[in-house]
Amino acid sequence: METSTLTTVLEDAGLSPYQADAYVTILELGSASATDIAEKSDVPDPRIYDVLRDLEKHGYIETYEQDSLHARAYSPESVLDDLRKRADRFEQAADEIEDRWEAPTMDTHTVSFVKRMDTVLDKAETKIREAENQVQVAADREQYERLRPALEAAHDNGVHIKLALCLEDDEALPSEDALNDVATQVRYRSIPMPFIALVDRTSTCFAPHVLSANRYGVIVEDRTHAYVFHWFFMAGLWESTEPLLEDGDDSLPRSYVNIRQCIRDIWPLLEDGATVSVTVEGIEVESGSTVSFEGEIVDVTYPSLEAAGTDAPFLYLGGQATITIETDAETVEVGGWGAVIEDYEATRIVLEEIVSE
Structure with a gap:
């Protein structure tokens, strides 16, 4: 390594330009007077004494009197150790920068594992109260009672709520009047279910059922994971x-948060030639911005529809489900949760008017 490069590296390590220059000169001379060090380096004579004292204070050299002030380098062990530690920190910083650049931001995409069920329920309660569009919950009786005030608040705000309850065989069923205050649809079974709360297609709170050997909870803020949990909820529980x-x-008007349910209901109407007018609230697929528009449904695309028949439970099949809508300005395609090939992902479809032929 050239002298100039070594000096620059020492400056990067925290020495001033004069200190780095003087130290490299002392290394080359071995031991020398302050005057000789100033002559062999670029350090001005008036500054050399201050520079040498600073180097001594930092452990790079030692000074001694021999007719005049002299200096010699300490054993470089401590200096080398400091430089190597700095090098390690730079390398770690470089690795961290690379990792952060490659990794997606965690501001809105987080996964948290927690030990206490109360933590999961607390988070679910908060998210349900903040819901704007839809909630799906699977819970036992105790969990339901804990979340009921939050469910009531969300229901009062017009949120579409699917509630799956786990009830013991000898448990009394909640009254219809009570359920009308907390959910849009309610179902039950006696087989134990894991707890799950899905809110507005973005937030998931999950915990294994009480008989599971695994005692933990998962809180996820991510649309992709929520989509996976949604299909688990629909196919595995609901x-x-x-x-x-x-x-x-x-x-x-009648609202839908599930495009497949909407298609199931309007398909016979379209087949009979009816004019179906809707309002769509959703997200523009390309930009991610929220939208709202009105139009007339002119077509639906559901490859499984004809094969399954209108009486089959095709609502829960995968694959494409698209509604084509003609607005005043253009014809657009609307998909459901996770839409990628359509123009818009519908979060809510409101059936405004049906005019029979």
Whole structure:
């Protein structure tokens, strides 16, 4: 390494330019007077004494009197150790910068594992109270009672709530009047279920059922994970439950948070030539911005529809489910949760008017 490069590195390690220059000169001379060090380096004569005292204070050199002030380098062991530690920190910093650059931001995408069920329920309660669009909950009786005030508040705010209850065989069923205050649809079963709360397609609170050997909870703030938990809820829990309360109101306007349910209901109408007008609230797929628009449904795309038949439970099948809507300005395609090939992901579809042919 050239002298100039070594001097620059020492400056990076915290020495001033004069200190680095003087120290390299002392290393080359071995031992020398302050005057000689100043002559062989670029340190001005008036500054050399202050520079040498600072180097001595930092442990780089020692000074001694021999007719005049002299200096010699200490054993470089401590200096080398300091430089190597600094090098390690720089390398660690470089690795950390690379990791943070490659990793997605965790500001809105977080996964937390917790030990206490109360922590999961506290988070679920907070999220349910903040819900704007839809909530899906699977809970036992005790968990339900804990969350009931939050569910009531969300229901009063117009949030669509699916509630799956785990009730013992000898437990009395909640009254329909009580359930009408907390949920849009309620089902139950006696087989133990894990606790799960899904809120607005972004937040998930999960814990294994009480008979599980695993005692932990998971709190997730991420749309992709919420989508996976949604299908677990629908296929693994909701489908195996018995109805207690169904959304049987056929009056208009009628809201849907599940595009497949919407397609199931409007498909026969479209087949009969009816004009179906809707309002869509959702997200523009490309930009992620929220939107709201009105239009007329002119087509639906659901490859499983004809094969399954309108009486089959095709609502819970995967694959494409798209509604084509003609607005005043353009014709757009609307998908459901996780839409990627459509123009918009619908968070709510409001059936405003049906005009029969």
